[in-house]
Amino acid sequence: xxxxxxxxxxxxKKVCEVTDFDDTCNVLCxxxxxxxxxxxxxxxxxxxxxILLEFGDNIGGMSVCGNVTGYYYxxxxxxxxxxxxxxxxxxxxxxxxxxxxxxxIRLTERLLKSGVKVLCRHSVIGLYFEDNRIIGVxxxxxxREFSIKADITIDATSDGHLIRMTDVKKYYGRPSNGSFVPFxxxxxxxxxxxxxxxxxxxxxxxxxxxxxxxxxxxxxxADLSHILEEEIVNCALHTGVREGLSYEGEDTLKHExxxxxxxxxxxxxxxxxxxxxxxNLRAAEDDIFQNWFVISNLSTVVISIPVSLGSVVPKNIKxxxxxxxxxxxxxxxxSAVRMNRDMIRMGECVGVAAAxxxxxxxxxxxxxxxxxxMQVKENGCFGxxxxxTFAFDNSYKRYLDKMKALGRIPDKKxxxxxxxxxxxxxxxxxxxxxxxxxxxxxxxxAIWSCYISPKRDMIKTRLYNEMINTDDVLYKYxxxxxxxxxxxxxxxxxxxxIVKNRDCFFFTDNRRSNQFRSAIALCLIGRLGTTEDLxxxxxxxxxxxxxxxxxxxxxxxxxxxxxxxxxxxxxxxxTYACMAIYKIYxxxxxxxxxxxxxxxxxxxxxxxxxxxxxxRTDSPAEEETKEFVEYILRLTDxx
Amino acid sequence: MKIYNTLIIGSGYSxxxxxxxxxETVICEEHQxxxxxxxxxxxxxxxxxxxxxxxxxxxxxxxxxxxSLFGTNEQNTNGFEFAMCKYIAKKQLEVLLKCRxxxxxxxxxxxxxxxxxxxxxxxxxxxxxxxxxSNTSDERFYTVLFVCDDIEKVKDKLLSAYCGSQIExxxxxxxxxxxxxxxxxxxxxxxxxxxxxxxxxxxxxxxxYMSPVFYGAENADKLCDCNYDNPIEAFEAGYFYAKENDK
Numbered sequence: 001x002x003x004x005x006x007x008x009x010x011x012x013k014k015v016c017e018v019t020d021f022d023d024t025c026n027v028l029c030x031x032x033x034x035x036x037x038x039x040x041x042x043x044x045x046x047x048x049x050x051i052l053l054e055f056g057d058n059i060g061g062m063s064v065c066g067n068v069t070g071y072y073y074x075x076x077x078x079x080x081x082x083x084x085x086x087x088x089x090x091x092x093x094x095x096x097x098x099x100x101x102x103x104x105i106r107l108t109e110r111l112l113k114s115g116v117k118v119l120c121r122h123s124v125i126g127l128y129f130e131d132n133r134i135i136g137v138x139x140x141x142x143x144r145e146f147s148i149k150a151d152i153t154i155d156a157t158s159d160g161h162l163i164r165m166t167d168v169k170k171y172y173g174r175p176s177n178g179s180f181v182p183f184x185x186x187x188x189x190x191x192x193x194x195x196x197x198x199x200x201x202x203x204x205x206x207x208x209x210x211x212x213x214x215x216x217x218x219x220x221x222a223d224l225s226h227i228l229e230e231e232i233v234n235c236a237l238h239t240g241v242r243e244g245l246s247y248e249g250e251d252t253l254k255h256e257x258x259x260x261x262x263x264x265x266x267x268x269x270x271x272x273x274x275x276x277x278x279x280n281l282r283a284a285e286d287d288i289f290q291n292w293f294v295i296s297n298l299s300t301v302v303i304s305i306p307v308s309l310g311s312v313v314p315k316n317i318k319x320x321x322x323x324x325x326x327x328x329x330x331x332x333x334x335s336a337v338r339m340n341r342d343m344i345r346m347g348e349c350v351g352v353a354a355a356x357x358x359x360x361x362x363x364x365x366x367x368x369x370x371x372x373x374m375q376v377k378e379n380g381c382f383g384x385x386x387x388x389t390f391a392f393d394n395s396y397k398r399y400l401d402k403m404k405a406l407g408r409i410p411d412k413k414x415x416x417x418x419x420x421x422x423x424x425x426x427x428x429x430x431x432x433x434x435x436x437x438x439x440x441x442x443x444x445x446a447i448w449s450c451y452i453s454p455k456r457d458m459i460k461t462r463l464y465n466e467m468i469n470t471d472d473v474l475y476k477y478x479x480x481x482x483x484x485x486x487x488x489x490x491x492x493x494x495x496x497x498i499v500k501n502r503d504c505f506f507f508t509d510n511r512r513s514n515q516f517r518s519a520i521a522l523c524l525i526g527r528l529g530t531t532e533d534l535x536x537x538x539x540x541x542x543x544x545x546x547x548x549x550x551x552x553x554x555x556x557x558x559x560x561x562x563x564x565x566x567x568x569x570x571x572x573x574x575t576y577a578c579m580a581i582y583k584i585y586x587x588x589x590x591x592x593x594x595x596x597x598x599x600x601x602x603x604x605x606x607x608x609x610x611x612x613x614x615x616r617t618d619s620p621a622e623e624e625t626k627e628f629v630e631y632i633l634r635l636t637d638x639x
Numbered sequence: 640m641k642i643y644n645t646l647i648i649g650s651g652y653s654x655x656x657x658x659x660x661x662x663e664t665v666i667c668e669e670h671q672x673x674x675x676x677x678x679x680x681x682x683x684x685x686x687x688x689x690x691x692x693x694x695x696x697x698x699x700x701x702x703x704x705x706x707s708l709f710g711t712n713e714q715n716t717n718g719f720e721f722a723m724c725k726y727i728a729k730k731q732l733e734v735l736l737k738c739r740x741x742x743x744x745x746x747x748x749x750x751x752x753x754x755x756x757x758x759x760x761x762x763x764x765x766x767x768x769x770x771x772x773s774n775t776s777d778e779r780f781y782t783v784l785f786v787c788d789d790i791e792k793v794k795d796k797l798l799s800a801y802c803g804s805q806i807e808x809x810x811x812x813x814x815x816x817x818x819x820x821x822x823x824x825x826x827x828x829x830x831x832x833x834x835x836x837x838x839x840x841x842x843x844x845x846x847x848y849m850s851p852v853f854y855g856a857e858n859a860d861k862l863c864d865c866n867y868d869n870p871i872e873a874f875e876a877g878y879f880y881a882k883e884n885d886k
Contacts, residue, residue, distance in 0.1 A: 006760025055737075056670070057826045057851060092837050094786055094845045101849050105834050108827040118827065123739055123756045140741050140756065159758065195847075210757035214736040217671065221724035231811050233784070234848050235720055238671050 003138060005126040006165045009208060018128060021136055021149035025049045025117070026358035027351070028137065028150035030124050033061020034340060035324035035347030036156030037107045038079060042351030042379070043154075044114035048358050051148060052111065053122040053139060056237070059111070061158065063340055064104040065237040067186035067197060072395055073302060074341030075272035078348050078381030083110065095195040100188075100234070127153075127165045127320075134319035137162075151358035153320050154350060159207060160245035160326030168314040169248040172208065174279075174331060179627060180207045180243055185220050188234045195233065200224050204279075204623040207241060241325050242278055243335050249328025250365060251310025256288045258333060260452065261388050264308030266369055269349040269376065270383025271305040271342040274393075275332050280568065281624050282519075283575035284631055287527070289332050293513075295485050295520050296448040300510040301427065302393040304385040305337060312350060313364055321364050323350040348381040392425040394418060396511050431459055438466070438478040444509040450482040460488050467494060477503075477517060484524035492528055495521040499536055504550040504569060518550070519572045526580030531588055533580070540577035541602060546570060546611045566621030571612045578632050585636075596636035603629045644885075646753055646766035649773030650734050651676040651864035655723065656877030657770070658732045659695050661885050665764060666732065667755055669739040674723045675851065676774045676864030676873075689869035696875045702726055703871075719870060743769055768884075772877070774865040778855025781829055783817040783837075784809055787844035796840050801833075814847070826851060 003016045027043040029036050032054035040052040052059075062068045083106035093099040111118055125145070126138035136149040155162035164170065172178045185200045200223055205216040217239050224235070251264060255275060275293060277285070282294050293299045311328040312321045322328075323346055325338060337346075352375050356367045376382040396418035403410035427445055431453035437446035450459045460483065467479035467490075480494035498521035505517045522540075525533050539545065551570045578599070585595050602608060613621045643665045647654045650668035658664040668675075691697045702725060708718050727734055741761065742754040753764045787793055790806070798804055801819045809816040821829050830849050837846065854865040862880050867873035 008762050009759040055739075059827050090838075092834060092846055094847050099846075101830065101834075101846065104827060105831050108831045112828075112831075118825075120825065120827065123741070125741065125756060125761060140739075142739070145741075161760075164760065190847075208758050210735060210738060210759050210762065213758055214734060214738070217736055218673065218724045218727050218734060221672065221721055222728045224721045231814075232718060235672065237851075 001135075002129040003126045004129055004165050005138075006161075009164075011165060011167060016128075018136075018147055022146040023051065024149040025051045026151045027051075027154065027354050028053070028148055028152075029154040029156055029323075029351075030137070030162055031055075031061070031156035031158060031324065032059035032118065032120070033156060033158055033324060034063045034343040035158075035350070036061070036154070037111065038344050038347035039154050039156055039323045039351035039354065040116045040118075041079065041110050041114045042348045042381075043355035043358075044111075044116045044351075046352055046355035046359065046375075048355035050114075050116045050355075051150070052116050052118045053124060053137075053148075054118070054120045055123055055157075057120055058104060058237070059107050059118060059120065060100070060104045062238055062240050063344075064100045064107075066240050067100055067188055067234060067236040068240065068340060069098045069100050069103070069197070071339065071341050073273040073393070074339030074343075075270060075304075075345065075383045075385075076341065077383065078345045078379055079110070080341070080344045080348075081380070083107075094190075099195070124162060127162060132317055134166075134317065151319070151361075152354045152364065154323050154354055155320060155326065156323045156347065156350075158241045158244065158325040160247065160322065162320065163245065163247050163314060163322060163326055164208075166314060166317055166320070168317060171246045171248075171331070173206075174243055174281075174284075178206075179204045180241070185217075185224060185239070186236045187224060187232055190231045190233060198224075201278075202239060204627060207244060213239075242338070243331055245326050246329050246331065246334050247322075247326070248315045249311050250313045250315055251308045252328045252330065253305075253308060253311045253333050254330045255292075255332035258303060258305060258388065259288065259292055263306045263388055264310065266309040266365075267306045267382075268309045268312060268353065269307055269345055269381060270385040271307055271337040271339070271346070272302060272383065272385075273305065273336040273339055273342065274300050274302050275336050276338075277332070277335055279624055280566075280571060280621075281575060281628055282572070283523070283579040284628065290523055291451060291485060292448065294515050294523055295481060296451065297444040297507045297509045297515045297520070298448055299513040299515075300392065301390050303336070304383070304387075304389045305333065306385070306388065307337065307346065309353070309365055309369075312346075318363055321350060321354060323347045345381040345383065348379060349376050352376055352379065390427040390429070392421075392427065392509075394421040394423055394425070394511060397421045397423045431455070435462075438482065439472065439475045441474065441505075441507055442509040443478040443481070444507065447478070447482045447485060451485045456486055460486055464488065464490050467491070477505075481517075481520055481524065484521075484528060487528065489528050491524065492533075495524050495528075496533065496536060499525065499540075502548055502550040504553065516569065516572070519576055522573065522576035522580050526576065526583040529580060529584050531584065531590070534584060537577045537581045537584075540573055541581075543607075545573075566612050567614060571621060571625065574608070574612070575628050578628075582632065582635055592636055593638040596633065596638055599629075599632055599636055603633070640765055642750055643764065643766040645768045645770060645881075646751065646764055648740055648769070648771045649676075649863065650674065650736075651772055651774065651877075652723070652870040652873035653862050653864055653867070653877035653880075654772045655727060655730075655732060655734075656695070656874035656879075657772070657862075657881040658734075658877075659730060659874075660878045660881035664733070664881075665766070666734045667738040667740055667753075667764070668734060668736050671737050672720060673727065673734060673736070674720045676853065689872040691871050691875060693875055693878055695878060696871050699726060699874055700871055770862070772861075772863045774854040774863050776854035776856065776865055779821050779824075779852050780855065781819050781821050781826075781833065781852060782850040783819065783833060783846055784848040784850070785815055785817060785844050785846050786813055787815055787842075788813060789843070790815055793840075793842040793844045796842055797844075800836050800840055815844075821852075 003014045026048035027050045029040040029052045040050045044050040087102045123140045124137045128136040173180045202216045202220040206212045357364045396414045400418040429449040431449040434446040434449040453459050463479045463483040470476050480491045483491035503517045506514045644663040647666045650666050650673040654666050739756045744752045751766050751769045803820045805818045864873045
């Protein structure tokens with residue numbers, strides 16, 4: 001038997017012999033967040049004996065200790081709805097239905113009823129392996145170490161604490177440099193007799209470096225002192241994980257598969273969200289993601305996401321599955337599958353499957369899938385989807401309708417954003433049918449439809465003809481963007497014009513995170529451009545650039561970006577210009593050493609940084625700029 | 640291998656007082672937030688008046704005052720946690736969050752090898768001294784912060800339902816703190832019990848917040864926040880203790 005532990009972030013293995021485990025169960029669930037609690041509960045309701053271990057004092061994870069009490073995306077259905085109904089009927093708390101304490105109470109009731117043994121303040125410090133099968137864990141209860149044997153173990157720790165004790169291949173953080181953007185401290189305060197929330201992000205940190213995690217969390221808490229004029233009711237005890245750890249699973253869900261409609265034949269459950277990215281460093285993202293998020297400007301399109309059975313199972317490891325935030329997804333899917341409801345429903349589904357595996361003595365992937373489907377559909381947690389769908393889901397319209405139903409006056413700015421919108425607008429991506437949208441200020445659906453159209457040559461011809469023959473600037477520019485996306489260099493002259501004009505026209509496809517035209521054009525010039533484009537691109541990096549009008553007209557607005565602590569337009573132009581130059585240098589085999597030296601000079605000192613963050617201190621933009629500088633210097637490093 | 644002068648378990652005000660006075664101190668806190676002694680359990684409603692005796696204590700008081708934490712009728716209890724973090728950041732004290740001590744072994748060279756469980760798994764910290772300043776006591780309380788228009792109508796019902804409890808005004812108008820003694824160590828179960836009892840009373844009072852545990856006074860030999868009713872008093876106790884011990 002091997003005891004595998006994590007020491008200083010490294011897997012350490014020791015040969016050992018355990019004949020008498022201190023405790024045994026069918027299903028051991030580690031981490032009592034939303035996913036963990038519902039996994040433990042559903043496994044127990046299937047008839048399995050279940051132990052649930054939690055590091056902290058309280059169960060519920062981010063929905064309790066992190067103060068994340070609301071929903072926005074994530075599909076409905078499953079056991080939690082019964083809890084929500086009880087919460088709505090409950091008049092004990094100041095706000096009905098959305099109090100974190102209510103969630104904890106409902107979960108406690110649920111776990112007591114289903115007979116789950118809940119052990120708080122317990123750490124798992126090692127995994128027992130027999131060959132490639134995990135047969136139990138070594139835990140610590142604050143006083144002593146003890147062993148638990150389990151048929152199957154669920155890692156629901158959100159940061160993949162158990163996965164990290166294995167040799168499975170792991171992927172950390174954002175692709176640019178492995179960093180993380182956790183959401184920081186959510187506080188609850190009262191105003192006019194209502195309980196409200198405020199989020200203070202912790203900025204970029206390495207979640208898995210305990211010193212960095214501690215220092216950044218403390219700074220995020222310190223920063224909250226500005227809100228003390230309100231009555232603070234509660235401060236979140238937990239920091240959430242965004243873009244955390246993923247790993248190589250028996251199956252890995254990738255965003256390009258999703259965007260092109262590929263779906264596993266063994267779906268664990270369906271999640272529902274947009275491909276949300278936090279921060280603003282889109283220039284460092286991969287091409288397919290940029291095609292969707294930047295060039296087609298479809299950031300807030302929601303997608304039904306088929307999470308496969310194999311994407312919760314680490315490759316070549318038996319007896320261990322994951323539930324919650326740590327899954328075998330690429331970074332883009334991982335940031336999408338994170339919503340409260342999706343976490344809860346995933347937990348419930350994993351619990352059912354884990355119990356079936358444990359009780360029938362088979363591996364997780366070998367369960368009777370039809371029987372599993374029947375059970376989770378009966379529970380209602382599977383999700384009402386049978387194929388991947390895309391839609392605009394207008395949450396502002398949803399908000400507006402709710403306010404009207406409650407007889408309250410809605411916030412004017414949200415009312416405007418919801419104007420003339422329906423809540424759910426399904427998208428089919430048909431180039432012929434969508435083409436007319438290129439004449440509008442929301443052309444994203446048409447651009448993406450052209451990109452994925454099987455009739456690419458015909459589309460190219462049509463786009464080119466329309467582009468050169470129209471006098472309508474909006475239409476011409478949109479055709480050029482679509483033409484650029486289908487990799488036709490004939491788009492270049494118009495794309496160059498957009499950048500030359502420093503065109504700061506923002507599209508309006510989304511309820512937030514909209515892109516502007518020069519940024520999109522720069523992104524495409526980087527892919528299609530030649531040495532001829534370099535003077536235009538270097539010009540953007542010159543000292544005079546910041547004086548241009550385009551950098552001084554945009555007001556802070558959630559419609560465009562989530563941070564208002566930077567010169568957003570300049571940050572975007574600068575990062576895309578750098579990336580475009582790098583791509584052209586690479587493609588044309590130019591002197592990369594010369595470019596690296598240029599970037600070293602450009603970013604030496606804080607001149608550029610000051611243009612971005614102006615006089616603000618401790619800005620997330622500062623960290624993101626530094627992240628980009630490190631990234632571009634690493635890319636161009638000729639050594 | 641870094642060797643700290645002192646490793647402290649628990650991040651209360653006494654701990655940061657100690658760390659302020661003694662360089663090369665590291666504080667291990669098993670929660671993801673600091674100040675689990677005063678702020679989180681809403682113990683700060685109970686502070687007494689205390690005049691700082693040191694320059695550092697005065698600085699901390701100035702910080703509290705700048706955030707309006709003392710002296711008016713509308714203090715923010717949770718503000719104490721933000722204030723502490725502000726102080727830690729400003730003084731660059733080393734506090735490790737989500738850091739649980741698993742083992743302490745004294746080596747032949749008299750240095751302590753402290754195994755802690757963190758986000759990086761098991762990690763070793765080394766120190767010449769180890770001080771446990773965490774709050775632990777047989778006397779355990781939970782506080783319910785609630786909103787009520789007429790306290791007189793609900794007071795008796797609450798006090799008789801929750802045996803041995805006390806009610807006090809909680810700074811903001813119409814806010815009260817109900818301190819409930821409890822022996823169970825499972826916070827989930829305790830909250831459920833408190834809730835179920837509250838439901839059965841049918842009173843016109845709504846819960847805003849149910850606090851984590853706070854401890855009654857520990858034996859006098861132990862330096863920890865639960866022995867003090869004022870955070871600055873606790874801070875200075877830690878500060879003086881460090882000065883005395885570092886001589």
